[in-house]
Structures are given as C-alpha cells and as structure tokens.
Amino acid sequence: MTTAQGNFIWYELMTTDASAAEGFYSGLLGWTFDGDPHYRHITASEGMVGGLLPLTPEMTSGGARPAWVAYIDVADVDRTVATIEAQGGRVLMPARDMENVGRMAMVTDPQGAPFYVMHPTPPADRPEEPSNAFAADRPMLGHCAWNELSSDDPTAAWTFYGGLFGWVKDGDMDMGELGKYEFIRHGNHMLGAIMPRMPQMPVSAWSFYFRVADIDAAAGYIKANGGTLFMDPMEIPGGEFSINGSDPQGAAFGLVGPRR
Structure with a gap:
C-alpha cells in the first residue's frame, strides 16, 4: 500500500451488533464484509474501505461506544504520538504492531477528537497498491x-x-x-x-x-x-x-x- 504522510487510509466502524451493522450498510452502500469474526473487512465498489470491529462487553464497560474512526498515514508512529502528546493530545491506545498490517496508535487531538495514526505494512504481493478508502481523485461509490x-x-x-x-x-x-x-x-x-x-x-x-x-x-x-x-x-x-x-x-x- 503506497500512501503519503497525512492521508486518510482506512475507516473503522466500532459497533455493538456486527451482524445488524453489516445488514444495514450492505443495503445502504453496497458494501461486502469478510474476514475474521473479530474484525471484518469492508469492501466497496473499487477496493477496501475499512473494517468493522465488534465491541466486547469489556470495551463498552471501559467507555467505548458505536462510532466511526479514521486512520491517518504517518511515516513514524512513535514520533508522531510523542508530538501529539507534547501538543496537548492524548493517547487512547498505545502504539503497537499488528502482523502483516502495520504499526498504529489511537489518539485524540487537543480538543478531544479521536483518530488513529498508522504506518501500514504493504501487501507482499501488491507493495505499490495505493489505498483508495478515501477517494481523493475521483468519485467511487461506497468510498x-x-x-x-x-x-x-x-x-x-x-x-x-x-x-x-x-x-x-x-x-x-x-x-x-x-x-x-x-x-x-x-x-x-x-x-x-x-x-x-x-x-x-x-x-x-x-x-x-x-x-x-x-x-x-x-x-x-x-x-x-x-x-x-x-x-x-x-x-x-x-x-x-x-x-x-x-x-x-x-x-x-x-x-x-x-x-x-
């Protein structure tokens, strides 16, 4: 996946009812869902848009609620997180590596708006494939x-x-x-x-x-x-x-x- 610092590269739906959410959005936006039951991939007309994360009781007891959150590409997750904290933002999920996915952290800006920063690992068979979750260049249905x-x-x-x-x-x-x-x-x-x-x-x-x-x-x-x-x-x-x-x-x- 080829991206650039500061680009939106992935959108994640956190939800309390994954099955119901899949039915709602597939009818609304034509999305298809696949992958592990613990994390479903969302595909639109011209590629992947993001993922669906089922919220567990532990997550909701800790304050998590149904919401959409975006991932923004960065060259260095740890350095970016340190800058965010120095400027008044907060860390909601410390930086961590996910195999074959990349390194990421969930943060907020100084006013409290949450987002992820991520340095993705490109697919081994498609290292130059760009992310088009955000369709910046032309209209794409479902993106x-x-x-x-x-x-x-x-x-x-x-x-x-x-x-x-x-x-x-x-x-x-x-x-x-x-x-x-x-x-x-x-x-x-x-x-x-x-x-x-x-x-x-x-x-x-x-x-x-x-x-x-x-x-x-x-x-x-x-x-x-x-x-x-x-x-x-x-x-x-x-x-x-x-x-x-x-x-x-x-x-x-x-x-x-x-x-x-």
Whole structure:
C-alpha cells in the first residue's frame, strides 16, 4: 500500500451488533464484509474501505461506544504520538504492531477528537497498491468522499493538524453565526473541512461522508431500516447533496451524492 504522510487510509466502524451493522450498510452502500469474526473487512465498489470491529462487553464497560474512526498515514508512529502528546493530545491506545498490517496508535487531538495514526505494512504481493478508502481523485461509490472535523477550537485545530500532517487551508465558506467552514487541502487534493462544533454535537469529532448514487433513496433507506436521519438532503458546492445520520446502533456518519 503506497500512501503519503497525512492521508486518510482506512475507516473503522466500532459497533455493538456486527451482524445488524453489516445488514444495514450492505443495503445502504453496497458494501461486502469478510474476514475474521473479530474484525471484518469492508469492501466497496473499487477496493477496501475499512473494517468493522465488534465491541466486547469489556470495551463498552471501559467507555467505548458505536462510532466511526479514521486512520491517518504517518511515516513514524512513535514520533508522531510523542508530538501529539507534547501538543496537548492524548493517547487512547498505545502504539503497537499488528502482523502483516502495520504499526498504529489511537489518539485524540487537543480538543478531544479521536483518530488513529498508522504506518501500514504493504501487501507482499501488491507493495505499490495505493489505498483508495478515501477517494481523493475521483468519485467511487461506497468510498469516503469527505472528512469533516467539528472542533471546539478550529484555530487550534489548524495549528495542530497543519503542523502534524502538512494540511493547509484552501478557502472557506461563511456560515453566518455558525462561523466558517474551512477547506483542507493536502498535496494536490481536497481532504475535507474544519468547522466550529455545532451545539447539537456533544464533543469535538470527525465525521466521514461516504458516496451514494442517489441521496434521496439513501435518506429513505436510513429511515426505513432503523437508522436516524439528522437532516434532510442539503445542497453543497458543486451541485451534489449531503446528509448526516446514525445507524441503528448509534454510530454517526454522513453521505454525499446526487439527487436523481
């Protein structure tokens, strides 16, 4: 797997009901699931998107809840973790090696938004195969299309992530009293945006938007299959539409796509 420092390379769903989650997302996004019962791989239209981690009673008793968390590529996990701690972030899971997968750690930014940092081990038979979990270059159904950080302190977040990963601000959209929606550029592509945390969000957090073929059909599916729709489809720059919601177990996610 060929990646670059600061790229999103994997998305992980932590859930209390793996079987129900597989049924929900396979119908919504066309995903297929395979692998070990303790960790399921998620495949979309053009390759792997991430994994599904069933939460054990021990995990939930320790505070884990259904959620989506992203992995960001780094050249040196231990050095990155030390920098994160020095800048006010926290370590939720110390750095560890996973055979044939890579070295990783789960951390938070200084405002508490969790994410993983990872240096992946490329597949032996496909060492140059890129990660397209985040479809940065072209639309891919079922793949992540946008990464959005809602932060208690967007200015501090820019300093933190810019210094850590080399992300830069590339324009913004004025949301009036809600503040500015500021776009993230990394190299030659847009990653997503940083915005102030909205009152309805309990904590600073990342949100991930997966691509669908029909946003209205997806909204109807969520409501008809036990999920929660937070808002009706909203037009975004470029003419597509987005929605936010949660799956039946409570993990929040976003979708983006056209209106048919």
